[in-house]
Amino acid sequence: MQWQQLHLQCPKDQVDLAESLLLESQVLSIVLEDAGDQPLFEPMPGQSPLWDDVIVTGIFSAEMAQEIEALAQEIASQINASRVWISQVADKDWEREWMTHYHPIECANNLWIVPNWITPPNPKATNIIMDPGLAFGTGYHATTRLCLDWLTEQDLQDKIIIDYGCGSGILGIAALLLGAKQVYAVDIDPQAVLATKQNAERNHVAQKIMTFLPEEFDAYRKEQNLMPVDIITANILAKPLMQLAPYFATLIKPQGQIVLAGLIEPQLNDVKQAFAPWFTLDGSHAFSNDTDKHWHRLSGIFAG
Incomplete structure (x- = not known):
């Protein structure tokens, strides 16, 4: 037809x-x-x-x-x-046609993103098994790759991490596979919270990741007297990131690390200024290919 x-x-x-x-x-x-x-x-x-x-x-x-x-x-x-x-x-078989557009991606330092219906090309690599689902964060977008590459360069052993704007859960799952101890994953979208739970189970890290809507996370912090964490990852957009800067300062320990993505070059100075009272952010790192090179990330430490 x-x-x-x-x-x-x-x-x-x-x-x-x-x-x-x-x-x-x-x-x-x-x-x-x-x-x-x-x-x-x-x-x-x-x-x-x-x-x-x-x-x-x-x-x-x-x-x-x-x-x-x-x-x-x-x-x-x-x-x-x-x-x-x-x-x-x-x-066509439209229920399966979308699958043809996804394939394994090799990130930095032998980290791979593998759709859950495909056998990992390198079983000995660190493989994140993902179902793209309805939440942002398949690994195909430059902003996700910028954060994943940053994570592979850090010492994550036994670190506690907040992934704010978790989407599919890909950053938190990657952190756990790379040695992190615990991840708190937060998103405003209930679909993202569900996707993170499902993808965590696929990667056998569900026991180390807790998922929340923002108000649920704040309630949990107060009830459990949650201590400041080691690292915050936030792949969102510039305006919500700037609004969240003082809030992030309450979540992270002194000299804790932060990585921000979802930024284009004209937004970098505004984001740096918004975070300046609490965080020291270094120069931006742009995605390397010609198609997506306008996307940038910022990373740095909490100076409080």
Whole structure:
């Protein structure tokens, strides 16, 4: 069966109209893509930014093959579309198709990220077995790799770590496999908390990792009189990191280490200034490949 795709390239102020017209026309799903190469970085709260030039794609069933061309002309006549075209997609086992896009990744110092349906290429390496699931942190994003590479360079033996914004749990799990004693994993997303628990079980470290929503973690700290930890990892975004700086200072012991990621170069000085009253952060380290080199990390120590 050939799924029908109707593509409309238009300015962002025409996207709502294009979507409305598609929704009136038996569309099964709608996808928005960048028509150029315009990055969208961190939005303000409540904002959902779009690219200036957008490709709106409506996906239709095979039964629409006879009507799709007339539909394309009708919708194009009502919006300011610079291009309109039709394509077909062969039917696949979509439940498993996404798996083809994931493969083992070798990080620094013989650390590997391996999808849980693939046999590790190097069984003697430190292998993190991951199910990408719905949480951020597959290891394929530059910000995750920057933190993983940093972890492999540290002495983590018997260290206690907070992974704030844990996503899939990949950083905390890596730390435990590299010798850490205990990880407290915190995220605002319940799906991330669940994914971290599941991935910890896959890697046989579930007994050493505790997962929390932020309010649960604060309650646990007070109830257990939790002592400051050795290391904080936080792969989030610049604005929440800056807001969290004074809070992180209450969680970490003097000379404890911190690594921050999710940063682009124009944000580095603002983040450093926000952390300066408590932390000494060194120069940034950028991801090395040409595609993702705009992502940076900062690391340093708690000077309190």
